[in-house]
Amino acid sequence: MSHQGKVCIITGATDGIGKEAALNLAKMGFALGLVGRNTEKISEAKNEIINATNNQNVTFFKANLSSMDQVRQLAKEIQTQFDHIDILLNNAGAYFSDFGKTEEGLENTFALNHLSYFLFTDLLLDTIKATPKSRIVNVASDAHLNTNMSFDNLQGQNGYKGWPAYCKSKLCNVMFTYELARRLEGSDTTANCLHPGFVNTNFGNNNKTSVRLSLTAAKVVGAINIHKGAKTSIYLVSSTEVDGVSGQYFSKCQSKNSSAQSNVVEDQRRLWDFSELLLS
Numbered sequence: 001m002s003h004q005g006k007v008c009i010i011t012g013a014t015d016g017i018g019k020e021a022a023l024n025l026a027k028m029g030f031a032l033g034l035v036g037r038n039t040e041k042i043s044e045a046k047n048e049i050i051n052a053t054n055n056q057n058v059t060f061f062k063a064n065l066s067s068m069d070q071v072r073q074l075a076k077e078i079q080t081q082f083d084h085i086d087i088l089l090n091n092a093g094a095y096f097s098d099f100g101k102t103e104e105g106l107e108n109t110f111a112l113n114h115l116s117y118f119l120f121t122d123l124l125l126d127t128i129k130a131t132p133k134s135r136i137v138n139v140a141s142d143a144h145l146n147t148n149m150s151f152d153n154l155q156g157q158n159g160y161k162g163w164p165a166y167c168k169s170k171l172c173n174v175m176f177t178y179e180l181a182r183r184l185e186g187s188d189t190t191a192n193c194l195h196p197g198f199v200n201t202n203f204g205n206n207n208k209t210s211v212r213l214s215l216t217a218a219k220v221v222g223a224i225n226i227h228k229g230a231k232t233s234i235y236l237v238s239s240t241e242v243d244g245v246s247g248q249y250f251s252k253c254q255s256k257n258s259s260a261q262s263n264v265v266e267d268q269r270r271l272w273d274f275s276e277l278l279l280s
């Protein structure tokens with residue numbers, strides 16, 4: 001199937017799973033709108049993708065997605081550049097071992113991993129919905145299996161621990177996807193999410209040395225390579241097998257059950273309303 005000219009927006013495309021997905025999707029002929037936050041890494045990734053694929057339809061946008069102001073500006077720039085969006089792949093995410101806040105006063109993990117997906121999708125949604133057979137794909141994680149929703153501590157205000165906060169943010173990705181898919185019922189747009197596997201990327205390397213070393217050791221022992229790690233993202237973006245499939249959680253290119261907590265509809269709605277209120 002030809003993907004020539006189809007517009008795919010990918011966040012976190014300067015490294016790891018996002019860059020690997022971008023490389024493969026460029027090979028398939030997609031027109032890519034890629035998001036990075038670091039000028040040097042943007043330039044390197046752009047050259048690497050164009051040189052490897054000969055696809056000149058690669059445009060990078062710069063934004064720090066932890067800043068909701070920058071997410072808003074980014075959405076405007078993307079809508080100026082593209083009059084349609086076939087696929088949005090929300091991928092940028094990180095692990096923060098220690099508590100910290102963004103300049104806007106949001107907790108780092110919740111801001112980047114959940115709120116940026118939520119806001120960016122919301123701002124692009126009219127353009128996406130106006131594009132036939134469009135897709136929204138959210139990179140979540142099996143880490144969501146390790147936690148429950150606690151609405152009184154979504155931003156670590158009653159005590160912060162890095163791993164539980166990360167797990168909660170990935171649970172938010174799954175619950176946001178399900179609520180979004182329900183709201184998209186009857187439209188020509190689907191929304192799905194995925195677990196990429198435990199992947200040997202730069203994930204976690206933004207933290208202090210002790211955290212980096214233990215993550216590196218775990219990656220050496222148990223992680224899959226980037227090529228394998230990007231497969232499910234690429235599948236959900238490009239495969240005809242998932243035409244019309246929506247509201248599902250995927251791993252290894254197959255739909256599978258997410259946690260019982262992620263399926264609680266009342267909590268999915270509550271998370272949506274909470275996020276909307278926070279960003280209003």
Ligand SMILES: NC(=O)c1ccc[n+]([C@@H]2O[C@H](COP(=O)([O-])OP(=O)(O)OC[C@H]3O[C@@H](n4cnc5c(N)ncnc54)[C@H](OP(=O)(O)O)[C@@H]3O)[C@@H](O)[C@H]2O)c1
Pocket residue numbers: 011012013014015016017018035036037038041063064065066091092093094112139140141142195196197198199200201202203204
């Ligand atoms: N690796 C795993 O084992 C694993 C497992 C399950 C789920 N995931 C999920 O997979 C996704 C991708 O992770 P990865 O493993 O590919 O990590 P990675 O190698 O660290 O790549 C993350 C990407 O996100 C970008 N990014 C990080 N913070 C950003 C910010 N504030 N604003 C804009 N861009 C930002 C990074 O930009 P820079 O290049 O500038 O750093 C990079 O391009 C994440 O959502 C993660 O939660 C990963």
